[in-house]
Amino acid sequence: MINLTLIIIEDDILLSQKIERILKREVSRVHLFNSAVEALLHIDKLQPDIILTDIKMPEMTGLEMVEILRQKGQNTKVIIASAFSEPSYFQKAIKLKVENFLVKPIDIGELLSLLIDIERHLTIEQAYHAKNKLLNEYKQIVDESNHVTKTDIKGIITYANEKFSKLSGYSIEELIGSPHNIVRHEDMAAAFFKRLWQTVLDKKTWHGTIKSKAKNGEPFFIETTIAPILDENNNIVEFISIKNNVTELINNKRDLQKEIVTDRLTGIPNRIKLTHDITTIKNPSIILLDIEKFHETNNLFGLDFGDKVLIYIAQKLGTICDKLHFKYYRISADEFILLSQEEDSNLLIKLIEQIEDEIKTHPFENNNISFDIDISYGVVVASSDTQNNMLIGMAESALSDARKSHKLYSIYTHERNQQKAYEYNFEWTKKIKQALVENRIDIYYQPILSTKSNKIEKIECLVRFLEENGDVISPNFFLHVAKRSRLYNEITKFVISKACETFASRTEKFSINLSIEDIIESSTIQYLIKEVKKHALENRMVIEILESEGIDNYAQVIEVIEELKSFGIEIAIDDFGTGYSNFSHLVSLDIDILKIDGSLIKDLHVNASARSIVRSILSFTQELGIKTVAEFVSSKELYDIVKELGVDYAQGYYISKPLSKIELDNLS
Numbered sequence: 309m310i311n312l313t314l315i316i317i318e319d320d321i322l323l324s325q326k327i328e329r330i331l332k333r334e335v336s337r338v339h340l341f342n343s344a345v346e347a348l349l350h351i352d353k354l355q356p357d358i359i360l361t362d363i364k365m366p367e368m369t370g371l372e373m374v375e376i377l378r379q380k381g382q383n384t385k386v387i388i389a390s391a392f393s394e395p396s397y398f399q400k401a402i403k404l405k406v407e408n409f410l411v412k413p414i415d416i417g418e419l420l421s422l423l424i425d426i427e428r429h430l431t432i433e434q435a436y437h438a439k440n441k442l443l444n445e446y447k448q449i450v451d452e453s454n455h456v457t458k459t460d461i462k463g464i465i466t467y468a469n470e471k472f473s474k475l476s477g478y479s480i481e482e483l484i485g486s487p488h489n490i491v492r493h494e495d496m497a498a499a500f501f502k503r504l505w506q507t508v509l510d511k512k513t514w515h516g517t518i519k520s521k522a523k524n525g526e527p528f529f530i531e532t533t534i535a536p537i538l539d540e541n542n543n544i545v546e547f548i549s550i551k552n553n554v555t556e557l558i559n560n561k562r563d564l565q566k567e568i569v570t571d572r573l574t575g576i577p578n579r580i581k582l583t584h585d586i587t588t589i590k591n592p593s594i595i596l597l598d599i600e601k602f603h604e605t606n607n608l609f610g611l612d613f614g615d616k617v618l619i620y621i622a623q624k625l626g627t628i629c630d631k632l633h634f635k636y637y638r639i640s641a642d643e644f645i646l647l648s649q650e651e652d653s654n655l656l657i658k659l660i661e662q663i664e665d666e667i668k669t670h671p672f673e674n675n676n677i678s679f680d681i682d683i684s685y686g687v688v689v690a691s692s693d694t695q696n697n698m699l700i701g702m703a704e705s706a707l708s709d710a711r712k713s714h715k716l717y718s719i720y721t722h723e724r725n726q727q728k729a730y731e732y733n734f735e736w737t738k739k740i741k742q743a744l745v746e747n748r749i750d751i752y753y754q755p756i757l758s759t760k761s762n763k764i765e766k767i768e769c770l771v772r773f774l775e776e777n778g779d780v781i782s783p784n785f786f787l788h789v790a791k792r793s794r795l796y797n798e799i800t801k802f803v804i805s806k807a808c809e810t811f812a813s814r815t816e817k818f819s820i821n822l823s824i825e826d827i828i829e830s831s832t833i834q835y836l837i838k839e840v841k842k843h844a845l846e847n848r849m850v851i852e853i854l855e856s857e858g859i860d861n862y863a864q865v866i867e868v869i870e871e872l873k874s875f876g877i878e879i880a881i882d883d884f885g886t887g888y889s890n891f892s893h894l895v896s897l898d899i900d901i902l903k904i905d906g907s908l909i910k911d912l913h914v915n916a917s918a919r920s921i922v923r924s925i926l927s928f929t930q931e932l933g934i935k936t937v938a939e940f941v942s943s944k945e946l947y948d949i950v951k952e953l954g955v956d957y958a959q960g961y962y963i964s965k966p967l968s969k970i971e972l973d974n975l976s
Contacts, residue, residue: 938955
């Protein structure tokens, strides 16, 4: 059956009825009319695919009818059937784009063959128009939601949509015919674009973020995908660039990055910035300053007075340190740190004397009353034997010595403390080995509550050391020793196997902590994957990576993360807010969960600065589709705040303390 709607127009009633009877057996829909005038009344409603018409008919000829259809914009296919073969008919039929001309008497076989051919062509045309319509809809969607340009193979703009015109500040007329570097920002290196061109000229798609410049000189950032368009011979004919304006996201990231490393009260760098800056200096020296009896000052004169004291100290440090090229930071309520590469202890002492002279010569004043401020100092002099992550602890030890001996300052003596460290490390190495033999390395489990469902949905596995008397020891006391004594990998594998064994019979998701050391250790990762598969825990495990640990080999870490995620393992960044390079982690690593460090959470109810930083972090994570966990939620007041702010999960003693296995089983 030929799937067409056919209209037959023939004034010879007997002939038309005969043709109709024959064609109705072969064609899906056949409609017969005995005049062109009558047919015109029904054509709009019937929407025929083909019209078979005689030429000479009363009232109106077939060609006159076709002319009316063409004037109305209708391009319905027409077959003329006539016994007349005058050239004028042929010429007019061609002009009116008639599909074919049949000579009467009509050969039904020839007509059916012609109809089959027309059906095939119509099917192809309909498919083409449907595809073209779909492509136009796609183009409209892309145009409405993205900034789009096209260039020729030399980079000359041949098309730009309204959105890109508006973003760049150039009119479409200004853009067309201009090189695409009309919006190039001078901050973007030539080598960057050289690599971009190499990629697209190799017939590959390029993706990345580009800083551009609008007509008014304002910068904007666009996340860009550039793809080469190839002809049938696989030659590049043009490039299409689809862009997404990420200026606001980039600016928010920068503002937040600045805010998170700046002390809100004094405006100077904070502990997070110090943590980063220490890593940039080979052998740093530090001076720890602590305001004596600051807590009593707050109680006696009020918090506003105490804030003014802190601002005063920050300003004095700035006056002196800027001249001497020392960096300075506020690291806690009443503590400041000075950082330098200076290795001469005498110069460090002179700096302390300058600070003392400045605050004595220009004392703090409030309401025209002068106040004496006493400061104690702990000094650590640069040394190649000193580990940077131990500096603050050393300075605190020196500060404690200064107070005990009632001195202005004390210099940390490496030799005096080294023996204690040796003894500590030897003792703990022995204890860890014994504990592994006696099964006294254990896991405690801390529930994590969803602020949306108000249910325990996740549980973090925390390693603990059990003393022989039953005391439970935090990993802060032994894990660093385990790393140095090569027992760490054994502890990690124990945690993995026991956690998997525990949660094989439970329904919650669970998380374990891995260091960057663990992530890049192939045997550890393969052991973890083996345990996950063994206990069928795909899509149940979360790996927490400590944010404050430096990542030297992003490529290797990203490769491992991709492998873990292929088994449904989610990736979390732990203790977010304790390190400086945290935003590069968020951008570079495909993470699922971000755990906001307790140092930001624990003071949310009293610290507007902490609340502002957390709010900014949440705005950023929501933009990236990352879930968040608030750590150190120790009270209902804090829980209500993090819930109101939009944090997804809460963890801390208000929810639950870390539980033993027996307590966890009872929780169920």
